[in-house]
Amino acid sequence: MQFFSGSSFFRQRIVLSLLTSLPITISDIRSKSTSPGLRDFEASFLRLIDKFTNGTQITVDETGTKVVFRPGHIVGGRSVHNCGNSRPIGYFLEMIVCLAPFAKNETSIRLKGITNGKPDISVDFFKNVIINNLKKFGFETEDNIIGRPMSLKILRRGTSPLGNGEIRFTCPIVKKLDPLILLKEGKCNKMRGIAFTTRISPQISNRMVKTTRTVMTNFLNDIHIYTDHYSGKQSDTSPGFGISLVAKTTRNCFYGVDCVGEKGQIAEDIASECCKRILNEIAIGGVVDSSSQWIMALFMVICSEDVSKIRIGKLNKYTIGWLRALKTFFGVTFQIQPDSKTKTVLLSCKGVGLKNISRKFN
Structure with a gap:
């Protein structure tokens, strides 16, 4: 059991717990706030995770300031979830794409809520940037995936405060994730x-x-x-x-x-x-924008047991916190090498070769 404190990186810790099968306890969630405990969007995220997995045990205390999370198996499949109107769909979608490649079944999920809003990425950004970046890890190779190619379809747009937007996200199961060497961004x-x-x-x-x-x-x-x-x-x-x-x-x-x-x-x-x-x-500069740094780092860690290396611009605070979380859960330390000539950073690590324990491949 790994112990954490505070509300920072709440959903990331849940996702990394599922990927590593490591039970976690998160305490003191806004315990000093005038409104302590989980927010409604965090509770909604836990309900989504419960739908997306099998055998997961989630215990929340009466005050909502402590969560005990025992991960089950990622099952994926078809599902529908109303994300509510407190946070945009992007808040939930970012975490689902981290889990879906390792599910038992191909993921086809419909998410309802705000498609374009602050402070999270829009469904357009996810469709045109995140998906295109992740394809470089092996999602474009037909003999490497089970199911339809990764895609997102906007069924209806929804803005704050009422939401009522809807999207459908499809993600195949990946037999393996390829290491990535991406150092030249081009013009x-x-x-x-x-x-x-x-x-x-x-x-x-x-x-x-x-x-x-x-x-x-x-x-x-x-x-x-x-x-x-x-x-x-x-x-x-x-x-x-x-x-x-x-x-x-x-x-x-x-x-x-x-x-x-x-x-x-x-x-x-x-x-x-x-x-x-x-x-x-x-x-x-760099090969990805600042909003994509963290997810590229995650897939570099969980890909095949080989070295991956990418060039990024200035490391933002979110990515720095994410790298620390990856070290805690996977024991992987990134090599960070500043390039004074281009004022960029070379980020490299060796993948752990994460296996899909929910499904056996031929």
Whole structure:
């Protein structure tokens, strides 16, 4: 039994417990707060994990400040979960993709809630950045997967506060994860994006597209920003708008950012902010953006027993905390080598060759 304290990295500890079959206890969850214990989105996450696994034992004390988690088997399969409206779907989706490759059955899950909102990644970012990055670990090889290729389909968009969005995520079982050597990012040569509106004028999307093209044509020629408008019964949700941008390089690397409009903000400001953020991600360098560092580190650890190495920009605080968690659960220490010439960081480790104990392969 491994013991932890506090609410930080709550869902990550649960996921790593499942991957390593290590029981954990998390205590003092906001014990000094005026509203102590688990938040509703954390309780919802535990319910999702209970659906996604078999034999898992979750014990929460009366105050909600202590959780004892005994991991079972990851079963995957078909399921539906309402994520609620406290945190976007991305909060839940990030953790499901870490478990799904090691499930007993191919995962086909429908998640309902907020598709685009703060502070988590949007479903567009997940679809166009996270999935493309993870495919490099062996999800594109047909003889290496059981089930349909990894994909995400947006069935209905939903924004805060009402949500009511819905997506379907499909993930195959992977026989093995390939080690990854990815050190050259190449030059950014393409920009793709989507500007969405729900229950407001579609002209808002057009204004975001126009502003984005005006800014980005100073740097790129190949730019395509699509619009996505939902209204009426197709979008039984709150009024909202936003934009998601993805930059692609000549080495098939991806950088993504999201911006969601809030009350009082105008379309042009949201588009300008998104452009500044994507340009900053490109300028920082590395083969992945800052929001993807942590998940690449995880898959480097659980891949085949060989060395993986990637180049990233500046390590963010979230990734640093994640690397510490990986060391605690897997005993893997990353080598971190700064590159003063490019002002990037080389991150490398040896994989543990994580096995899928829920299914036997031929």
